[in-house]
Structure formats: structure tokens, C-alpha cells
Amino acid sequence: MGERIERLLQRHKARLGRTAALDVADQVAIRLEDLAFSYTNQPFIANFNLEIAAGKITSLVGPNGCGKSTLLKLISGLTIPSAGHVFVHETPCLSMGNKERARHLALLPQGPRPPMMSVEALVAYGRYPYQRGLRTRLNAEDEHHVAEAIALAGVERFRKHDVRLLSGGERQRAFIAMILAQDTEIIILDEPTTYLDVSACHEIMELIRELNQAAGKTILMVNHDIDLALRYSDRMAVMVEGKLLHTGSVDEVLASGAIEEAFKVEVARFPDTERLAYTLFPL
Amino acid sequence: MSPLRGKSSTLVATVAISGFLVLVTGAAFFVGSSSVGFGEFWALISGGEIADSARSILLNVRFPRVLAALLAGSALAVAGAIIQSVLNNPLASPNIIGINSGAGLAVLLTSSMFVGAPYLQPIAAFGGALLTALIIFAISLGTNTSRLTVVLAGIALSTIFGAGMNAILIVNPDAYVGASTFLVGGLAGVTMGKIVWSAIYVVGGLVLALLLGDKLNVLSLGDTTAHSLGMHVGHWRLGLLGLAALLSGAAVSFAGLLGFVGLIVPHMVKFIVGHNNRIVLPLSAALGAGFVVFSDLAARVIFAPYEMPVGILMAFLGGPFFVYLILRNRRYGDG
Numbered sequence: 261m262g263e264r265i266e267r268l269l270q271r272h273k274a275r276l277g278r279t280a281a282l283d284v285a286d287q288v289a290i291r292l293e294d295l296a297f298s299y300t301n302q303p304f305i306a307n308f309n310l311e312i313a314a315g316k317i318t319s320l321v322g323p324n325g326c327g328k329s330t331l332l333k334l335i336s337g338l339t340i341p342s343a344g345h346v347f348v349h350e351t352p353c354l355s356m357g358n359k360e361r362a363r364h365l366a367l368l369p370q371g372p373r374p375p376m377m378s379v380e381a382l383v384a385y386g387r388y389p390y391q392r393g394l395r396t397r398l399n400a401e402d403e404h405h406v407a408e409a410i411a412l413a414g415v416e417r418f419r420k421h422d423v424r425l426l427s428g429g430e431r432q433r434a435f436i437a438m439i440l441a442q443d444t445e446i447i448i449l450d451e452p453t454t455y456l457d458v459s460a461c462h463e464i465m466e467l468i469r470e471l472n473q474a475a476g477k478t479i480l481m482v483n484h485d486i487d488l489a490l491r492y493s494d495r496m497a498v499m500v501e502g503k504l505l506h507t508g509s510v511d512e513v514l515a516s517g518a519i520e521e522a523f524k525v526e527v528a529r530f531p532d533t534e535r536l537a538y539t540l541f542p543l
Numbered sequence: 544m545s546p547l548r549g550k551s552s553t554l555v556a557t558v559a560i561s562g563f564l565v566l567v568t569g570a571a572f573f574v575g576s577s578s579v580g581f582g583e584f585w586a587l588i589s590g591g592e593i594a595d596s597a598r599s600i601l602l603n604v605r606f607p608r609v610l611a612a613l614l615a616g617s618a619l620a621v622a623g624a625i626i627q628s629v630l631n632n633p634l635a636s637p638n639i640i641g642i643n644s645g646a647g648l649a650v651l652l653t654s655s656m657f658v659g660a661p662y663l664q665p666i667a668a669f670g671g672a673l674l675t676a677l678i679i680f681a682i683s684l685g686t687n688t689s690r691l692t693v694v695l696a697g698i699a700l701s702t703i704f705g706a707g708m709n710a711i712l713i714v715n716p717d718a719y720v721g722a723s724t725f726l727v728g729g730l731a732g733v734t735m736g737k738i739v740w741s742a743i744y745v746v747g748g749l750v751l752a753l754l755l756g757d758k759l760n761v762l763s764l765g766d767t768t769a770h771s772l773g774m775h776v777g778h779w780r781l782g783l784l785g786l787a788a789l790l791s792g793a794a795v796s797f798a799g800l801l802g803f804v805g806l807i808v809p810h811m812v813k814f815i816v817g818h819n820n821r822i823v824l825p826l827s828a829a830l831g832a833g834f835v836v837f838s839d840l841a842a843r844v845i846f847a848p849y850e851m852p853v854g855i856l857m858a859f860l861g862g863p864f865f866v867y868l869i870l871r872n873r874r875y876g877d878g
Contacts, residue, residue: 338770362773369767373631376818377760385761389773394754435768442772 287314288350289446289478290335290365295344297327297334305330305502308344314445317472317479319489322499322522328482329370331499332450335480336367348446362389366439370450370482374424379415379434380406382423386441406441412475413437413467429460436467440475447471449481453488461485465492486519486527490538498522553822556815560826564833571609571840572601579605603734610742611733612839612853613832615798616808618745620831621752622787622794623805624812624823626676628759629783630683632690633810634868637672637791638802640697644704645675646788646795647725651711655718665741668792675700676788680780691869728801728854730839737797744793749828752786756821759783763818801854803861804831810868 290312297305305327312318320328333339335346337353346353348364356364366386375382386409387402398406410419413436418426423434432452439447452468453461465488471477483489489496490510497507498518506518513519519527525540573584583597593601623636630640637643649671653663682696705726712722719725721732758779761769769776794801808831809823816822838860839853 333767336771338767357773358770358775359773362771367767367771369765369771372768373763373765375760375763381760381819382764385764385772388761394758439771 286316288312289314289348290480291347291350292331292335293345293347295331295334295346296342297330297339298342303342303502305334308502308504310497310504310507312446312478312480313495314478315472315476316494317469317481317492318495318497319481319483319493320497320499321483321486321489321519322505324484326499326522327502328499329450332367332448332480332482336365336448337361338367359389362442362444364444365446365448366442366444367448368435368439368450368452371454372435374426374431376422376424378420379423379426379437380410380419382434383409383415383419383437383441386438386443389442402441405443409437409440412440412471427460428456429463432456432460432464433467436464436471440471445476446478446480449479451482451484453483453485461488468492486523486525486540487538490514490527491536553816556812556826560829560833564829564836567833567837567840568609568613571612571836572605574840574844607733607735607738608730608839609836610735611730611738611797612836614738614742614745615730615794615801616804616831616833616835617749617828618790618794618831619801619804620808620827620834621749621824622790623831624809624820624827625752625759625783625787625790626805627809628763628820629780629787630679630693631763632683632693634690634694634806634865635697636803636806636809637787638701638800639694639806639865640675640679641700641704642672642675642679642788642791643795643800643802644701644708646672646792647800648704648707648711649792650725650796651708651718651722655711655715661737662740664796665744665793668741668796669744669789670792671704672788672792672795673785675704676784677781680784694869724852724854725799727852728799728857729852730798730835731850731852733797741793741796744789748786748790748793752790753824753828755783755786756819756824759820759824763820799852799854801835801857803857803864804835806868807861807864808834810864 288311292308292310295305295308296303308331320331322328330339334341335353337358340354348356348361353361383406384398384402387398387405390402410416413433415430415433415437418430423431426434449468452464456464468479468481469492472479493510495507495509496513498505498513500522505522506513506516508516514527514529519525520543523540524543526543528539528541530537530539573579573581579597579600583593584601585591586593587598587601619637622642626635626637626640626642627633646668649667650664653667657663678700679693679697683693708726711718716722721729724731761772761774762776762779764772766776791805809827812823812826812830816826835853838856842851842853842856845851
């Protein structure tokens with residue numbers, strides 16, 4: 261336990277003072293261009309422009325109902341925009357077939373339905389975008405990716421267990437293993453820590469950081485917990501009522517006052533202790 | 544892709560269900576109200592001497608009946624397993640959500656309008672079943688639609704179609720030979736001529752269904768996850784419901800409104816082997832076939848010399864099971 265805390269401290273210290281601006285050196289993984297969407301006649305998301313940096317962790321935050329999840333659905337092709345474009349590595353998302361898109365971009369929805377199958381079986385379905393025809397038998401390459409995903413997500417210990425019988429954190433790891441088996445460069449997570457207790461939350465966020473640092477994944481996530489988003493992200497995008505309020509590195513977003521404006525809170529940062537932490541006070 | 548409950552339970556279930564199927568199918572040939580018994584049955588399959596009357600009973604009465612039971616049971620059980628997965632609703636089955644009644648109404652309409660065209664009946668049944676499946680699918684797509692709402696919508700559709708069927712039979716009592724048996728589901732009086740067209744649809748549908756277990760497994764992960772994996776969720780949901788409609792419609796066209804096989808059998812199979820559809824579908828086909836043959840045999844023997852349509856026995860078994868499922872569903876708070 262002591263060793264684990266020590267490791268966490270070192271990692272947080274290393275992050276202090278690091279900036280992550282989307283400058284010329286950054287590759288763009290996802291680009292949203294004049295994106296618009298409406299559920300009724302009223303536009304819900306309008307003229308939305310955003311670039312998601314490759315190889316970084318970007319958190320999308322905003323008050324409830326501001327359109328975060330809708331934006332993820334638009335990016336992942338689950339919802340068709342009424343105007344504008346989504347580019348994945350400069351390829352229009354809508355021009356890709358479903359399976360082709362699933363080879364570039366994996367989405368883990370919020371609170372995915374736990375299936376009555378083993379973790380191993382679930383992870384194997386991550387290879388679906390690479391399989392043709394009706395059968396989904398794994399070939400050697402699939403087996404390799406499944407084994408790698410199981411190791412990377414740390415689910416070996418319960419690989420034979422039924423997903424429904426796992427704890428919240430283990431279950432989320434199992435689903436993360438499934439999207440890792442998809443072998444995509446971009447991973448999109450909708451509220452990955454929903455329903456998790458505080459230690460499982462940090463465990464999952466640590467795993468996400470590991471995927472970013474060790475496996476080089478571009479991560480885009482919606483996060484309702486601002487403290488977690490601030491601690492674990494390189495960049496943030498703050499949304500209010502379907503519009504982008506501010507985007508930039510965590511420090512830039514903090515300095516801009518966008519979080520205060522969007523959530524009507526005051527952010528207090530504690531950089532003077534050994535551990536970086538944020539607390540939000542209502543205004 | 545290991546199933547939930549391991550290979551051993553799958554193996555035991557496969558052996559047990561196959562054994563049951565062979566046993567009841569054999570018994571259905573030599574048990575019955577006439578004097579044809581095991582000796583005659585054995586003589587027929589071993590090429591021994593057999594009286595013409597016994598041969599005729601075995602080949603022209605019992606063989607079509609057993610074949611009809613096998614086809615109807617496997618088709619309805621597989622249709623039930625597909626519908627439960629596609630709608631993510633353990634309470635759904637072809638009879639509960641009105642697919643059987645839709646098919647039944649189409650069969651009665653066709654048989655009263657086009658006399659002497661038995662090949663039209665499975666096609667009409669498929670059309671009726673498909674239309675009902677589409678209505679139910681559209682209802683299930685609504686936000687905040689609970690599982691019980693889908694079931695209640697199915698019961699409402701069944702009532703409307705039932706009224707339609709009764710109206711046809713009152714106006715034209717000769718629309719369908721053995722209409723009362725048709726309405727509860729029964730296999731008395733089936734002939735090879737009556738089932739041959741439907742058999743083609745059932746066998747084709749079953750082969751296709753057995754290839755689609757993995758697609759159903761991916762769908763069971765939920766729409767968003769399945770989509771994220773690259774599946775055309777809407778296409779597959781519709782296609783699979785169409786397949787379930789084909790299987791149910793084909794079964795209804797010769798067995799009538801046989802209920803509850805599609806509800807009970809998939810649940811029994813899932814209870815033993817878990818939810819992997821690659822295993823659930825073939826075992827449902829085998830157990831469904833055995834279950835209907837057994838129930839038909841029981842309905843013939845228990846009430847002898849009277850012959851009870853098998854659908855009545857099924858309803859006695861299935862009704863309480865359905866109530867149990869509703870109560871269980873409510874306990875889990877997802878009714």
C-alpha cells in the first residue's frame with residue numbers, strides 16, 4: 261500500500277508544471293468542424309469547433325445536459341450531425357464504414373450493460389471490427405490482441421469470471437480490456453468512473469493514464485468529477501449549453517475561469533502539498 | 544469465448560437434451576391410441592414384416608405428426624431465444640408479443656380467400672408475423688418503454704388479431720379445417736402436404752439462426768457498445784426479428800397458435816448453460832423439438848381416448864411460468 265502511494269506521489273509530482281498546449285507539434289486526432297445537432301427544432305449543439313490532440317488525455321466537462329454525451333455520440337458516429345463534420349485523423353467520420361470506424365476509434369458508453377459472459381469472452385468481442393462474415397472465430401492475431409488487452413487492463417486474475425459477478429471497478433476494467441482489444445489509436449470514454457467508489461475511481465483513472473503513457477492511446481473522456489478531470493487530464497474542453505466555452509491545457513483552462521463560469525464554483529488548487537489536488541467550493 | 548457455465552455443463556446439457564430428443568421421438572412413433580406399438584415400429588425401421596394398416600398409421604399419421612412437432616418446437620424455441628435477445632426482454636416470446644397471432648390471422652385470411660393453395664400459408668404467416676414484429680419493435684424503440692409495456696402491447700395486439708380470427712371463422716366457418724385446434728395450437732391431422740412448404744422455411748431459418756449466435760451475443764452488449772464495435776445495430780435487430788418472424792410464421796402455418804414453447808425452452812436452456820447464444824440457439828432448437836414432441840405425446844396419452852390439442856397442455860405449463868417470470872422481473876426492479 262505504502263509503495264503504491266509512493267508511486268502515485270511520484271507520478272503526480274512529475275505532472276506538476278507540465279503544460280500541454282495543442283501547438284504546432286501536436287497532431288490532431290479528432291477535429292470537429294462547425295458541428296451542429298438538434299433533438300427538436302431548437303439547435304442543441306451549434307457551430308461546434310474543437311481539436312483533440314493525439315496522444316493526450318482530454319476531458320470534456322460541463323454541467324448536466326450541456327451536450328457532452330451527445331457530442332461523444334456525434335464523434336463516434338452513433339448520431340448523425342445535422343451540419344458540420346467530424347474528422348478522425350483528417351478522414352471524415354461519416355465516410356468510413358462502421359467496422360472501419362471501429363478500427364480507429366473505440367467508445368465505452370456510460371455504465372455499459374454487463375453481459376452474462378466471461379471476461380475473456382467479452383474481451384474477444386473487441387475483435388469484432390476485424391472479423392468478416394457470420395462467425396467470429398479468433399485468428400492468431402486476434403488471440404494476440406486479446407491476450408495483450410487482458411494483460412494491459414490487468415484483468416488476468418478474473419478472466420474466467422462472469423462479468424456480472426465482478427465489482428464495479430473490475431467490471432469497468434473488463435470493458436476497458438474489450439475496447440483495448442479493438443486496437444484503436446483513439447479511445448473515448450463516457451463517464452468512466454460512474455457508480456465507482458473513490459478508490460476504484462482512482463484505480464480506473466490510473467489505468468487510463470497508463471494506457472495513454474505506456475500504450476500511446478489518445479483519450480477523450482467525459483468526466484462529471486472535475487477534481488478527477490483536472491488531476492488526470494492533459495487538456496480540457498469546457499462546454500456550456502451546447503457551446504464550447506474554453507479549451508486548452510489544464511492550467512490554461514483553470515486560468516481562464518471557464519470552470520468557475522460553467523459550474524458556478526470556485527476552484528481551489530493545493531499545489532503546496534506533496535499531492536496535487538483540487539477542491540471546488542460553491543460560489 | 545467460453546460460455547458462462549463452462550464446457551462441462553454444456554456437454555452434459557447437450558448429451559441430456561439429445562438423449563431426451565431421441566427418446567421422445569422414438570416413443571412418439573410407437574405410443575398412441577391405436578394398436579401400433581414398438582414391434583411394428585421396429586419392424587418398419589429394421590425392414591421387417593409389417594401389416595399394411597400399421598405401416599400406413601406409422602407413415603401417414605405418426606410420421607407427419609412427429610415431424611410437425613419437431614419442426615414447430617425447434618422453430619418456436621429458436622424464435623423465442625432470438626426475440627428475447629433482440630428485444631433484451633426475458634418476458635418476450637412469439638406468442639406473448641403477438642407474433643403468433645399475427646401469423647395466425649394471416650393464415651386464416653389466406654385460407655379463406657385462396658382455397659387450395661397451401662403453399663401460400665407459410666408466406667402469409669411470415670408476412671403477418673413480420674408485420675407484428677415490426678410494430679412491437681417500433682414500440683420497444685420508444686424511450687422509457689419498459690419490458691412490461693412491450694408485453695402489454697403484444698397482448699393488446701394478440702387480442703385484436705384474435706378478434707380478427709374469430710370474426711373470420713364466424714363469417715366463414717369452413718375457412719380452416721380444424722379451426723378450433725388451430726386457435727389453441729395442435730398437431731392432430733397434420734399431413735405431409737400441409738407441412739412440406741413450411742418445413743423448407745423452418746429448416747432454412749434454423750440453419751441461418753444457428754450461424755448468428757455471435758451477432759446476438761454482440762447485440763446483448765447493448766446498442767451503444769455494439770455500434771462502437773462496428774455493428775450495424777438497426778440492420779441486425781431488424782434482420783434477426785425478421786428471422787424470428789419467419790420461424791414463428793412457418794410453425795404457426797401448420798401447428799396453429801402454439802404458445803409458450805418460445806418462452807419456456809430458451810429460459811430452461813439458459814438456466815443450464817448460461818447466455819452464450821452460440822450454445823443457447825442449437826440447444827433451444829433441440830429442446831424445443833423434444834419438448835413439443837413430448838407434450839404432444841402426453842396430450843395424446845394422458846387424456847386418451849380423448850385427444851387434447853398440445854397447445855392446451857402448453858398453456859397449462861406456460862401460463863404459471865410466465866407469471867413467475869413477471870414476478871421475478873419485478874423483483875429485479877426492471878419491469
